[in-house]
Amino acid sequence: MLRFHRLSVPTPYSVGPVNSYLIVSEPVTLVDPGPDWPAAREALSGELERLGLGLQSVARIVLTHSHADHSGLARFVHEATGAPVYVHLHALAELAPDYDYLAVRLPFLRESGLPEPVLEKLINLKDVVPQPVVLPEEAVVVHGGESLEFSDGSLRVLHMPGHAAGHLCLWNEADRVLFSGDFLLPDITPNPVLGPDPENPAQRDRTLEHYLSGLEVVRRLNPRVVWPGHGEAILNPPEVVARNLAHHEARLLAVLDVLGGSALTAYQVAAALFPDMRQFDIFLGLSEAFAHLDYLRERGEVEAFYRNGTLYFRRVGTG
Ligand SMILES: [Zn+2]
Numbered sequence: 091m092l093r094f095h096r097l098s099v100p101t102p103y104s105v106g107p108v109n110s111y112l113i114v115s116e117p118v119t120l121v122d123p124g125p126d127w128p129a130a131r132e133a134l135s136g137e138l139e140r141l142g143l144g145l146q147s148v149a150r151i152v153l154t155h156s157h158a159d160h161s162g163l164a165r166f167v168h169e170a171t172g173a174p175v176y177v178h179l180h181a182l183a184e185l186a187p188d189y190d191y192l193a194v195r196l197p198f199l200r201e202s203g204l205p206e207p208v209l210e211k212l213i214n215l216k217d218v219v220p221q222p223v224v225l226p227e228e229a230v231v232v233h234g235g236e237s238l239e240f241s242d243g244s245l246r247v248l249h250m251p252g253h254a255a256g257h258l259c260l261w262n263e264a265d266r267v268l269f270s271g272d273f274l275l276p277d278i279t280p281n282p283v284l285g286p287d288p289e290n291p292a293q294r295d296r297t298l299e300h301y302l303s304g305l306e307v308v309r310r311l312n313p314r315v316v317w318p319g320h321g322e323a324i325l326n327p328p329e330v331v332a333r334n335l336a337h338h339e340a341r342l343l344a345v346l347d348v349l350g351g352s353a354l355t356a357y358q359v360a361a362a363l364f365p366d367m368r369q370f371d372i373f374l375g376l377s378e379a380f381a382h383l384d385y386l387r388e389r390g391e392v393e394a395f396y397r398n399g400t401l402y403f404r405r406v407g408t409g
């Protein structure tokens with residue numbers, strides 16, 4: 091039986107603290123160290139001291155995904171310990187020092203119908219923490235399917251995209267325990283964050299399609315308990331899976347409803363779904379809109395066309 095502790099690490103984001111997991115079975119493994127933020131660094135070091143282990147005991151770091159609230163301190167822990175950082179290939183690409191998160195997504199934002207001044211503002215938003223970085227020489231690249239061995243158990247690496255490219259979950263078959271990162275959360279449905287398809291970067295990633303098939307994977311694994319990236323342990327995983335499925339079905343219907351008989355941009359759909367979007371929420375709202383519109387397009391219920399470089403969506407049969 092794997093022995094581990096959940097460490098609550100503060101973040102500067104509205105999502106609240108992030109869960110870092112310290113697996114104390116050998117080799118001692120730290121999953122998602124937290125954001126590169128002074129309060130987080132202090133909390134992480136403090137929690138490790140409190141457990142009588144200290145930073146030096148960490149022999150392996152695993153990142154569920156590249157988002158700054160989970161990954162920012164990987165470099166700090168690596169530099170203190172030399173521990174390698176296990177990360178998916180597609181997450182590692184987003185952790186390169188010269189990676190420009192919004193620039194990579196700019197073609198999708200430009201065709202989204204976002205008014206120019208709003209786009210300008212969005213591009214110039216500054217994160218409160220430095221961009222997370224992991225260098226290839228510090229990393230052990232995984233693809234999913236690998237097994238991480240411990241003195242008293244193992245964790246299977248699952249590639250579970252949908253919220254982020256290269257998102258990983260860790261599955262302990264013996265105890266039917268899943269470490270879910272942001273894939274499954276107790277109180278919220280993760281955002282299907284807009285990004286390029288890693289295999290075909292000119293296209294948007296089919297985030298919702300990936301996410302819904304991942305939910306099916308979780309359903310089949312039938313975990314006893316899920317330890318998420320934020321919040322308390324999930325003791326009723328089938329209910330949370332069903333709730334997330336229902337949430338997306340309802341949102342697909344809401345998007346069809348917003349479209350009605352008109353041709354609308356992703357931004358117009360996002361603004362109808364989330365009238366109070368501001369700052370980075372605009373990017374997340376657009377992500378929601380694109381994810382559901384693209385999925386409806388896959389299902390043959392919506393079609394898309396360009397007019398003057400802007401992408402419009404309409405219900406099939408209303409053109
Ligand atoms: Zn995330």
Ligand SMILES: [Zn+2]
Nearest residue numbers: 157159272319
């Ligand atoms: Zn998160």
